[in-house]
Amino acid sequence: MTHTADLGSRLQDAHPSLPVVLVGEARLPTTSGTFRALAYRQADGVEYLALVTGDLGDGHDVLVRLHSECLTGDVLGSLRCDCGPQLHAALEAITAEGRGVVLYLRGQEGRGIGLAEKIAAYALQEQGRDTVEANVDLGLPVDARDYTGAVAVLRDLGVRDVELMTHNPVKVRALEAHGVPVLRRRDLPVAQTVDNLRYLRTKRDRMGHELPGVD
Numbered sequence: 311m312t313h314t315a316d317l318g319s320r321l322q323d324a325h326p327s328l329p330v331v332l333v334g335e336a337r338l339p340t341t342s343g344t345f346r347a348l349a350y351r352q353a354d355g356v357e358y359l360a361l362v363t364g365d366l367g368d369g370h371d372v373l374v375r376l377h378s379e380c381l382t383g384d385v386l387g388s389l390r391c392d393c394g395p396q397l398h399a400a401l402e403a404i405t406a407e408g409r410g411v412v413l414y415l416r417g418q419e420g421r422g423i424g425l426a427e428k429i430a431a432y433a434l435q436e437q438g439r440d441t442v443e444a445n446v447d448l449g450l451p452v453d454a455r456d457y458t459g460a461v462a463v464l465r466d467l468g469v470r471d472v473e474l475m476t477h478n479p480v481k482v483r484a485l486e487a488h489g490v491p492v493l494r495r496r497d498l499p500v501a502q503t504v505d506n507l508r509y510l511r512t513k514r515d516r517m518g519h520e521l522p523g524v525d
């Protein structure tokens with residue numbers, strides 16, 4: 311059995327500048343497939359869970375999803391967003407591909423503003439504000455996500471370049487800026503509901519997300 315400290319020091323030795331440490335690794339069978347789950351921690355305590363399927367081999371052209379934490383969507387099945395269906399579609403996609411990584415990014419809840427603030431933003435949305443305006447009204451950034459830790463995890467996994475499952479051009483640019491080329495972008499199915507239509511439109515019209523199918 312490998313202990314946390316061994317894994318951590320091994321990683322630190324191999325990559326002295328990495329801001330993340332591998333803390334644990336285990337098999338994770340799920341309804342969307344069976345994955346190798348690798349849990350990482352950043353110096354500030356933020357944790358990331360990499361769900362890996364198949365042999366990443368030379369790390370070239372790996373199917374990847376960077377999934378921002380969304381307790382309401384991922385766990386509770388909230389219809390205010392499309393996060394839950396996207397997470398499951400991504401897990402099923404890497405299972406079907408036989409090779410890939412879904413990186414679950416804790417600390418990115420509410421586009422990085424946190425769960426409590428996201429709920430406060432929902433209250434403002436109920437008064438007519440859109441998702442961008444609600445964050446601004448709360449004195450918070452529209453999008454506070456940072457992808458440095460995510461890139462460090464991908465590097466530790468040996469991922470060199472990717473096919474990225476996203477509609478968000480900022481994620482593509484963030485990976486490219488950190489030296490991880492995005493060879494292609496792959497659409498995920500968009501689960502449109504009456505409750506998330508305004509959220510999807512705001513992503514398309516104000517945040518530049520590639521969602522041409524949203525009406």
Ligand SMILES: Nc1nc2c(ncn2[C@@H]2O[C@H](COP(=O)(O)OP(=O)(O)OP(=O)(O)O)[C@@H](O)[C@H]2O)c(=O)[nH]1
Nearest residue numbers: 378379380391418419420421428431441476477478
């Ligand atoms: N602040 C805020 N965050 C939200 C809201 N709805 C969902 N989120 C969060 O948004 C994050 C997902 O970001 P999105 O902008 O929906 O999508 P994305 O991850 O940037 O893009 P994709 O890769 O295409 O899914 C998750 O962390 C959710 O918790 C909202 O109304 N306000």
